[in-house]
Amino acid sequence: MKVLTVFGTRPEAIKMAPIVKTMEQYEEIENIVCVTAQHRQMLDQVLNLFDIKPDYDLNIFKPGQTLTEITTRALKGLEEVIIETKPDLLLVQGDTTTVFAGALAAFYQKVKIGHVEAGLRSGNIYSPYPEEANRKLTGIMTDFHFAPTERNRQNLLREGYPDEKIFVTGNTVIDALFHVIKEDYVFEEELLNNIDFKNKKVILMTAHRRENIGKPMENIFNAVLRAVEKYEEVEVVFPIHLNPKVRNIAYKVFDNHPRIHLVEPLDYEPFTNLMAKSHLVVTDSGGLQEEAPSLGKPVLVVREETERPEGIIAGTAKLVGTLEENIFRELDLLLSDHNEYTKMANAVNPYGDGKASKHIIDVILQNIR
Ligand code: UD1
Ligand code: UDP
Secondary structure: OEEEEEEOOHHHHHHHHHHHHHHOOOOOOEEEEEEOOOOOHHHHHHHHHHOOOOOEEOOOOOOOOOHHHHHHHHHHHHHHHHHHHOOOEEEEEOOOHHHHHHHHHHHHOOOEEEEEOOOOOOOEOOEOOOHHHHHHHHHHHOOEEEEOOHHHHHHHHHOOOOHHHEEEOOOHHHHHHHHHOOOOOOOOOHHHHOOOOOOOEEEEEEOOOHHHOOHHHHHHHHHHHHHHHHOOOEEEEEEOOOOHHHHHHHHHHHOOOOOEEEEOOOOHHHHHHHHHHOOEEEEOOHHHHHHHHHOOOOEEEOOOOOOOOHHHHHOOEEEOOOOHHHHHHHHHHHHHOHHHHHHHOOOOOOOOOOOHHHHHHHHHHHHOO
8 A cells, every 4th residue: 555645844744753654664555755845944854853764855945935836836746746656545734735735636636635633623714824724625635534632523523524534543743742752851952951941930932823923923022021021030942933034023022132042943852852841831833732731831822713722621721812911911920820830730631642643554554455
């Protein structure tokens, strides 16, 4: 059986890596990997860590790429790869433009599609943008929906997808996370080793969403800056996404503050171990909303909607929007009120047992011949 696994960005690579590595152990599966390379450096970081050498690399990345450019370049490249490899199944993961283009390319060649991380819905087609649309468009073409949680399954059932095509598997991000978190982890980055995680309250921050770029992102950064200025013991580590639009706002607002460390995107291993040592997380990322609850780290989700309500229901995450005053108020509360902090700092894991990859491969083996 030939399985063509397609991915293009950092989070897809992190979440596909456990599937690719596990499939390598099965003789009956011919494991073909194609990266669109929608991301370049941020993708290569993950490929190196997990020692994945793609069979095809479409190398579509261009600085400042538009959604149309990503879609058309990926679609064209994937058409050729699919015609050449004739897979029995094409696997995509998540909600990026690579996912949509991958599913569409497979659909055009009448190749079966497996969608990993299916059924997440925010309910607002413009938030996250364009991811909510990518998920729905991919769902329409999908033969096997691998839903991380029961809630995701229910979303798909509500949209009329047949039960027998939906499989609740957990999220492969937990498989990846278990692989990299280490007790007493020592960073290679001198700056991170020098941070006094025991006596300081370290905020780990990331931000990159398209719909936040501009005023919402300025609001988020200003709220964090106010918290740092109010509390001497607070330090921030912000590995900044390579998008220059994000970088410009960060440099403008934070302006070389001695307790705000703006660093390059970290490899997955140091990044997650940094999260494990941090006090709390401020983010608009999807993946971080899944990882932080597992590590018992309170997360302030700086977005208007989330398609990942599981952490919020469990009490570890709070959806705080993108208004400066609201974000600052919630940060202030977490930094000053010990009870409030401990209430949120609970390790919960709504995303499975770390064996999602195995569950997905079992379904593939049972259903594709
Ligand atoms: C993309 C996904 C988003 C996902 C995110 C993960 C789409 C439309 N968006 O958003 O769903 O959450 O990846 O990070 O699919 N850049 C580099 N080097 C890199 C990567 C990015 O320089 O390795 C810069 C480039 O200037 C690029 C910009 O970042 O133009 C944005 O990259 P792009 O892939 O278009 O969107 P993301 O915001 O990364
Ligand atoms: N991540 C990383 N290095 C960083 C920042 C994030 O390895 O400097 C990881 C993080 O642990 C998570 C994933 O990248 O697994 C999230 O990616 P991102 O926030 O870019 O995308 P999203 O999850 O929002 O699609």
